[in-house]
Amino acid sequence: MVTSPMADMRNSGPKMTARHVNVFYGEKQAIQDVSIDVELDEVTAFIGPSGCGKSTFLRTLNRMNDTVPGARVEGTITLDGEDIYASDMDVVQLRARVGMVFQKPNPFPKSIYENVAYGPRIHGLASGKAELDQIVEKSLRRAGLWDEVKDRLHDSGTALSGGQQQRLCIGRAIAVEPEVILMDEPCSALDPIATARIEELILDLRGNYAIVIVTHNMQQAARVSQRTAFFHLGRLVEQGPTTEIFTNPREERTKDYITGRYG
Amino acid sequence: MASRAPTDWTSDAMRRRIARRYSAERRFKALGLLAILLSAGFLAFLLVSMAANGLRGFTRTEIALPIDFQRAALFVDPQALAMGNPDQVLASANLPAAIDKAAEEVFGKGGAHLLSAGAMKAVRDAIVADPAILAKKVTIAVPAAEGIDVAAKGKGSDADEARVARLERAGALSTGFNWPFLTSSDGTDPTVVGIWGALKGSLLTMGITLLLSFPVGVLAALYLEEYAPRNRWTDLIEVSINNLAAVPSIIFGLLGLAIFLNLMHLPRSAPIVGGLTLALMTMPVIVIAGRNAIKAVPPSIRDAALGIGASPVQVVFHHVLPLALPGILTGTIIGMARALGETAPLLMIGMRAFVASPPGGITDPATVLPVQIFLWSDEVGKGFIEKTSAAIIILLLFLLTMNSIAIYLRNKFERKW
Numbered sequence: 001m002v003t004s005p006m007a008d009m010r011n012s013g014p015k016m017t018a019r020h021v022n023v024f025y026g027e028k029q030a031i032q033d034v035s036i037d038v039e040l041d042e043v044t045a046f047i048g049p050s051g052c053g054k055s056t057f058l059r060t061l062n063r064m065n066d067t068v069p070g071a072r073v074e075g076t077i078t079l080d081g082e083d084i085y086a087s088d089m090d091v092v093q094l095r096a097r098v099g100m101v102f103q104k105p106n107p108f109p110k111s112i113y114e115n116v117a118y119g120p121r122i123h124g125l126a127s128g129k130a131e132l133d134q135i136v137e138k139s140l141r142r143a144g145l146w147d148e149v150k151d152r153l154h155d156s157g158t159a160l161s162g163g164q165q166q167r168l169c170i171g172r173a174i175a176v177e178p179e180v181i182l183m184d185e186p187c188s189a190l191d192p193i194a195t196a197r198i199e200e201l202i203l204d205l206r207g208n209y210a211i212v213i214v215t216h217n218m219q220q221a222a223r224v225s226q227r228t229a230f231f232h233l234g235r236l237v238e239q240g241p242t243t244e245i246f247t248n249p250r251e252e253r254t255k256d257y258i259t260g261r262y263g
Numbered sequence: 264m265a266s267r268a269p270t271d272w273t274s275d276a277m278r279r280r281i282a283r284r285y286s287a288e289r290r291f292k293a294l295g296l297l298a299i300l301l302s303a304g305f306l307a308f309l310l311v312s313m314a315a316n317g318l319r320g321f322t323r324t325e326i327a328l329p330i331d332f333q334r335a336a337l338f339v340d341p342q343a344l345a346m347g348n349p350d351q352v353l354a355s356a357n358l359p360a361a362i363d364k365a366a367e368e369v370f371g372k373g374g375a376h377l378l379s380a381g382a383m384k385a386v387r388d389a390i391v392a393d394p395a396i397l398a399k400k401v402t403i404a405v406p407a408a409e410g411i412d413v414a415a416k417g418k419g420s421d422a423d424e425a426r427v428a429r430l431e432r433a434g435a436l437s438t439g440f441n442w443p444f445l446t447s448s449d450g451t452d453p454t455v456v457g458i459w460g461a462l463k464g465s466l467l468t469m470g471i472t473l474l475l476s477f478p479v480g481v482l483a484a485l486y487l488e489e490y491a492p493r494n495r496w497t498d499l500i501e502v503s504i505n506n507l508a509a510v511p512s513i514i515f516g517l518l519g520l521a522i523f524l525n526l527m528h529l530p531r532s533a534p535i536v537g538g539l540t541l542a543l544m545t546m547p548v549i550v551i552a553g554r555n556a557i558k559a560v561p562p563s564i565r566d567a568a569l570g571i572g573a574s575p576v577q578v579v580f581h582h583v584l585p586l587a588l589p590g591i592l593t594g595t596i597i598g599m600a601r602a603l604g605e606t607a608p609l610l611m612i613g614m615r616a617f618v619a620s621p622p623g624g625i626t627d628p629a630t631v632l633p634v635q636i637f638l639w640s641d642e643v644g645k646g647f648i649e650k651t652s653a654a655i656i657i658l659l660l661f662l663l664t665m666n667s668i669a670i671y672l673r674n675k676f677e678r679k680w
Contacts, residue, residue, distance in 0.1 A: 062570070064566070064569065064570065067565075067566075067569065069492070069493060092572050092573070092574045093572065094572075095569060095570060095571065095572040096571065096572030099570065099571060100566075100570035100571075101570075102563065102566055102567065102570065104563055106561075106563035106564060106566065106567040107567070108564065108567060108568070108582060109564075109586065118568075118571070118573075118581070119571040119572065122572070122573055122577055122581075123572060169567070172567075172571060173570070173571060175571075176571055176572060
């Protein structure tokens with residue numbers, strides 16, 4: 001029996017879909033005709049050489065590109081079947097549902113507690129101080145940071161080490177209970193040990209959130225993701241299960257990139 | 264290509280180059296030190312000369328004047344004095360005549376001219392403080408006339424010097440702190456003038472300026488940095504604001520005269536008009552400083568807040584503004600300090616009028632510290648020289664206080680990241 005692909009999208013379809021997406025910065029086209037699905041229970045990795053558009057594409061998924069003057073997006077991107085570029089889509093709510101972790105750890109210059117509590121507070125997710133405390137503890141536990149900071153929640157978030165700061169940023173994103181977490185090269189500013197901790201964390205978080213990670217590091221993509229998409233010069237060259245992409249790529253360019261011939 | 268010979272680091276040319284480098288370094292350090300010493304020297308000269316002249320303005324020469332109130336037969340009802348308004352009761356009594364008579368009795372003919380116009384106030388205050396003296400013979404220290412005061416401080420005419428010498432022999436001279444200088448207003452006699460009227464005028468004017476220019480300046484800076492699209496219009500606005508900050512202040516005075524007085528018919532010489540005019544002048548300074556401070560907030564903070572779903576207004580007021588506040592405050596204080604020292608635009612709107620009582624509100628005629636300094640420096644009376652310097656000291660103290668508050672606020676709000 002053939003079922004319509006639209007029929008049950010809300011429950012069983014991909015969490016996010018992108019169809020024929022083009023992104024322009026002024027006259028320059030940064031992304032050409034990208035179509036991809038993001039599944040709820042998977043970690044999706046975007047790999048590709050510098051300037052290939054993977055970060056740009058990631059930022060279209062929660063409309064962070066709106067803040068760039070002259071940026072324009074064509075095509076459709078949906079979250080649970082809803083077009084996120086529709087005129088009735090509230091961008092603020094979208095960004096609460098699709099959280100983001102940035103390349104450089106960017107905690108607010110406030111206390112650790114305030115960093116995590118800020119999101120729930122502005123979205124009215126906690127009805128009182130006790131509930132807010134709970135959210136902060138839960139988020140920091142999930143981010144694997146609780147044991148290190150529980151005695152100094154009121155110290156500045158910027159006094160933490162780089163890796164701790166990045167986990168704080170992940171905790172801050174988790175605190176608003178997003179459905180999707182976008183990570184833009186979250187480990188590029190970290191040392192190998194901090195990187196390993198973030199990778200462990202991503203594996204822990206998998207299943208609770210749909211995770212999309214942009215990375216330069218192919219071993220990292222292989223370690224943490226179930227699905228990989230290879231971008232080159234603004235185009236999506238190839239996508240598929242991570243094991244397949246890394247062991248048996250269909251495209252010559254993918255093979256050259258993952259074997260280190262360029263990039 | 265021929266291979267190069269290895270560099271000889273010990274050759275004469277190399278040694279000379281090293282020597283030149285060291286002497287250039289020494290020259291640069293010496294010049295820098297010289298520049299610092301020069302500016303410090305000028306500052307020290309300014310402060311020393313101000314202090315030398317001005318500190319004398321805070322003291323006054325007093326003459327011990329014995330008055331026998333019983334013999335003076337003032338028509339004062341002690342009961343009315345205790346109950347009613349003492350000024351009213353004492354006004355009907357012929358106090359000045361009694362003082363003049365007492366002075367002539369003690370110091371001989373012309374003795375009344377030894378006393379300042381403030382003598383009457385000193386006697387009146389003594390009576391109000393203790394009405395019982397009306398039935399006694401008492402000695403009250405009253406301020407000396409301008410000539411005596413100047414002579415006692417060592418710069419008077421020969422005739423006055425002789426009078427001072429005589430008074431000193433009689434043991435009638437003393438020096439006291441000139442409290443009225445801090446509590447009274449402008450006048451014609453340098454022994455009774457005070458700074459309070461101008462100080463209060465300055466405070467009211469600054470208050471209006473701050474209240475207007477700070478919110479408007481900060482909102483303009485925030486809008487231009489965070490919301491306004493980058494196009495020809497915003498470029499034009501930016502250029503205009505930069506030009507506005509460089510416009511000579513007298514032009515702002517003319518603008519204030521044309522708009523606030525001629526068009527809107529606000530009261531002349533009033534702090535409200537002065538404050539409005541200075542606000543026009545201070546606003547561009549705050550906008551420019553504010554924009555620079557806002558620009559310095561790292562974009563990653565905006566990304567972080569947007570990324571967890573803060574609205575643009577929340578991003579601005581929860582994150583950008585608090586981080587930019589130290590810079591904005593510094594700019595504001597610089598603008599306010601400039602406004603505090605400003606004279607020219609206030610002359611245009613009539614704040615150079617002779618105002619003998621402190622302003623009761625923002626619509627009363629008033630003057631401000633720098634204008635008061637300007638007015639006193641114009642007076643011929645010798646006693647005004649030290650009053651001018653004393654007023655400058657007050658103005659500098661005011662500025663110093665403002666800057667200290669600015670530094671305190673900046674350190675309090677400054678965050679490290």
